[in-house]
Structures are given as structure tokens and as C-alpha cells.
Amino acid sequence: MSKACLVDLTKCIACRACQVACKEWNGLEAEHTEFFGAPGGYQNPPALSSKTFTLIRFVEMTDSDGKLKWAFARVGCMHCQDPACASACPVGALSKTAEGAVVYDDTKCFGCRYCMMACPFDVPTFQWESPIPLIRKCTFCADRQGDDAGTTSVNDQPLSEESLARHRDSNRTPACVKACPTGTLKFGERGQLLAEARERMTAEPGKYIDHIYGEQEVGGTSWMYISDVPFDQLGFPTDLGKRSYPSYTSPVMKAIPAVVTGLGLLLSGVYWVANRKAKAGTSAQEDNNQA
């Protein structure tokens, strides 16, 4: 099973420790921003960019009693099970790893930006100000997924196998998840997290919206959300459907050999008919059999 992340938005207090940890781990510059008002939210910076891979969106809303209420949502790459961006990329720069991350290869990309157009969540961003621009987005900390435990010894004492495993697990946890102080973000196996999401929903009936966002959207995503606020009000696209995006284009690509063969036969047939006529010298039909 691949790794996934469960986001329980009822626990988020918008401290943005995840946002900061993400910047630190990925070595991203700060952004110069201005105050950003509704309707897109009050967060800062306003949107994902080549310098911001993780963002907490601030949504001001009224609850059922008509009282002012704040809702927060983590915005970033959803790491789709069957990612549109990877199927779009003409040079294979984007791919889904066995561990679950959708990763980008700096050395392959030639900057066509089709991935940005294809992404149903508008996640990939581009380094517009650079003469050597690359696509940037959340990596699901794929660069932390190796076997490196960070250290092998403490106080000159080699670590036990058990401690090493603990260090390794800790290292593999994405930076944002490690930084989250409220347990909003939880990293684990996708199937287990889904089960846990359902448990939480049944344990406290009425607390959550009856929907696990990302369980089925665009064929399922590795990042999944549960919330007490309807997802459309949090600015999540809710009309994406359950069908995986690559399945929209794969029939077209699979049809190519048959279309090429068919066209070859068709054109030859037309040529034969048209030129046989020409030989016979019939002039009844003009060449307006074209369209």
C-alpha cells in the first residue's frame, strides 16, 4: 500500500507550522505579500506559488446560528492515485512513486506547463521570474523517503535496530506532518487512514460532513480530508467526479494505431476509386466528393 495523509480540518488552528516547516525543508524563499481579502480567503500568501507549496487557507463564514466563524484548510498537492499531470507531461518529468508521492524531475521538464492546465486542483506552479524556470509543487517529502535514519549513533553508542527503525520512520514523515501540533495532519498507509477517518466520523456523529474528500475524487488521492464545513465552502472543487483524469485522454491515445491504419486504407481506397475513374475517362462525378 502506498503512503497517504489524512487531514482532519476540525483540528486545524491555523498556526501555519506546516507552512513554515514546508518552506524550511524545501529551502523556499519568503514571499513579499500584501493583505489579501475575501472572497478567496484571508490567508497570506494568497495562493500557492513556486515559493509556497503548502498553504493554510483562511475562510470567514457564518455558521448555522448566523455567527461569525473561521474555517481553515490546508492547500497543496493532493498526490492523485492516477495523476492528470503525470499523464499530461510530454517528457515524463512527472510521475507517481510506489510510495504515493507525485514527483517532478527537474532535469526532464521543458516548461510547456500542460501539467498546470491539466491539474484539477490547480497545484503546479511555475517560476515566472526565472530565465531557467521549473515547475514547483509539494513533493510529499519524497526526498525524505529513503532508508536514511538521520543518525546511527547517540553519544557514541550505536543505535539499536528498534531505535534505528523509529528514527527512519520519523525521518520519512513529511515535514508538515511532523510540525503539526494538533494532529490535524496524519501520515500513514492509505487504507488504514481511510478506516481511521470512518472511525472518527462514527465516533462523533454529527461532527463531520459525511464525506471523505479525496477518497474517490478524480479516482482517489493520497491526501484526504475530513471536515465539519462543506468542502465547497472551503474552496475545494466539488464537481470533479470520481473518474480518473488520465482516463479522459487514454482512449484517444490508444486509438492512434487503428486510426493510422484505417486512414491509410481509406485514403488508398479513395485514391483507387478516383483514379480508376480518371483512367476510364468518366466525367460524371466531379471532385466534390471531398469535405
Add this chain to the structure above:
Amino acid sequence: MNHEPVKAKFVTPASITLALLMILGGIVAVIRYWQGLGAVTNLSDSYPWGLWISVDIMCGVALAAGAFTVAAAVYIFGGEKYHMFVRPAVLTGLLGYVFVGVALLVDLGLPWRIWHPIIMWPEHSVMFEVAWCVMLYMSVLALEFAPAVFERFGWDRIHGLWRRLVPAFSVIVVAFFTYIMSHSVAWAVVVLVVFAVVAAVVPSLFASRPGVPIILVMVGIVLSTMHQSSLGSLFLLMPGKLHALWWTPMLPINFFLSAVAVGFAMVIFEAMLSARFFGRSLEQGPLAGLGRLLCGALWICLAVRIIDVLLRGELGGAFVSGKGFVFLVDVLVGLGLPALILSSARARESMTSLFTAATLAIVGVVFNRLSVALLGMTIPGKVGYFPSIGEFIITIAMVSAVVLLFTLAAKIFPVFTREEQDGFGLPAAAPRAAGNR
């Protein structure tokens, strides 16, 4: 068919103007390479594709379609009376594709990696198909135009070599294309065999024309069909963003059909403009014939678009909101109006209304590509998009370059037919073509 270079001065006020516009574009391009795309464009993370993709590339490819539609009409369907349009159309197609490539070099973030699709083979990517179609069809167009160069310099031996090598090249190209798009050796062999048989059998069965080997024309048509349709397929991945008035599984077919139509429109448009600017006489018969083909193609496009929207139950959307209005303009003004004009035989024989209808059809396709790539999109986020001055300058420079190089090439190479030979519409010269007029 006898061709000759147009006899006219090379340096004219018009050509100087075009050259200056190109230089202006060059200056903007230098800034773009020096400081990045953000410095000269209004593109953003909300609108990563703008004017260059929708006009320079999407329209550039569509407007180059005359090369394959006229080649099909003449070489495959036997419409000999349209032969005089082939070389100008092939030249336009070639220049169009070259500048699609140039536009990509400007628009791509890392243009020095433009060759990457040659070594990475993700057969699931529509953009990968697009990239290969550009490369392969550009070489087919260059080969189709090559005889004009051979004739100009009297390179008879190279011309002979070309005639012998081109069929094998064509067959290999189409088989190779099939292989990289499917990663299936079996399909590649099937395509190789089918096209090799066609290439071998056709010239021996029929007295082949001295012009272009028929297999090259066929492969050109196949690659064009794939390319025109794949530009539509690109947008299949955007069901959430592209309005349902345009987003349909029929997108590739819509793009192909409208390319066929605009191909005829471009040939009419160009023939009339070059007659005017090169001081050549116009032949009404073949032009009216093209008008008729254009008319048919436009009606088919219109019918397919409307029926598709109706069947999907989205027609209601055409009468609400700005997007609905854009759709109505796209369909009614861009397709319906020129189709209606050309439905009258008298209008097809009037040079003014034929020119008007062809121009409308061209503007209509440009508007359609803009609708799909920009106007029909709903992109979340605060930032809107309107092209910057720099983007306009580059686009204008590209168009200027195509026009300037076309006129230069027409003056250097034998592109247009000899003036005195003007008997195409007449029964004596071409009995087949005289049928119903």
C-alpha cells in the same frame, strides 16, 4: 504543372514594415530569454497558457491545414483543377509549422530542451503526440516543398534521388510514429506493411503523376489528421475548467473538422490576396469550387457542434452568461454565417462575397481556438488574464515573419503556376474537371 517565381521587387514598403515588426519581436524575445516569461507576459499560475499558445500555436497549426486539405483534394480525390493551389498551400503550411516551432521556442520555459520528447517516450501524453506530429509533419512539408527548390536551382540529380528515397522515408515515418505512440511492435509492423504495400502497389497500378509520390501525400494527411485532432484532445484533460459548451469527448473530431474547413478558407484567402499583391489573374472556376468545399465543411462542423451540444443536454448554457455568448459567436458567426453565404452559387462566384466568407471562416476558427484555450475556461483564483504588449508584439512578429517569408519565397522559388497556362476550368484542358459546370 509548370510553376515559376513571381516577378516582383524584393524590397517594398510592405516588406520593410514586416521586417521592422520582426525586429521588434526579436527585441522582446531577448528580454524574455534574459529575464524569464514573467518579465514580458501577463501569464500567471492561474493562466499558464495565454495568447502564444492559443494563437501562435493552436491557430498557427489550424491555419496551416490548407497544405493537407488541398493535397488531399488534388492527389487523393483527383481534383486536378485545384493543382495550382498546392504549392502555395504547402509553402504556407511549411512556414506555419516552422513558426509554430519558433513560437514554442519562445513559449517553452526551457526551450533548449525542446528535443526532450525525442528521448522520453511517455505514450500516454497527448502533448507528446502533438510534439511528434509537429516534428514529423514539418519534415513531410519540407519534402513536399523540396521540388520547388530543386527546380529553381536545376538540381535534377537530387530531385531524382528525392523521388526514389521519399516513399521509403514516408513509410518508415508513419510506422515509427505508430510505434512510439503505442509502444506496440505489432501495430508498427501492421502500419509498416499497409503503407509499404500502398507505396509499392499504387505507382505501378496507376500512371503516377510526375509531382509528389502519393505515399508522401498520404502520410502527410495521416500526420495532419492526428495533429489537428490531438490539439483538441489536449483539452480533454480539462473537463473541470473548460465550459461544457466546448468540453466534449468530440473535441478531437471538432478540431479536425474545423481544420479541414479553415484549410480551404486559407487557400481561397491566400489565392485572392496573392492575386492582388502579385498582380496575377484570378480563376473563378477553381475558386468557386473551393468555396463549395469550404461550404460543405462548414456545414458539417456546424452540424456536429450543435448536435453534440444538444445530445449532451448543454444547449441551454448557450443562452446564459458570457460563455454562452462566446459560444454563439463561435458557432453562428464563425461557422453558420460563412456557411450560409457560401450556400448560394452566386455568392461563390462573386469574388467579394467569397473573400468575405473565407475571411469569416478564418476569423471564426481563430475565435474557436481562443474560446477553447482561454475564453471558455473558468480558472479559479483572483488573477485574470489579458495579454501584455510584449505578448502581442511577439505574436505580430510571428505573423509578419510568415507573410514576409511567404512573399520572399514566392519571388525566389517556382511556387505559383505560369500565368499563360490558364485552362484548368475549361473542358479541353481537363475533361474530368469539366463535369457539372
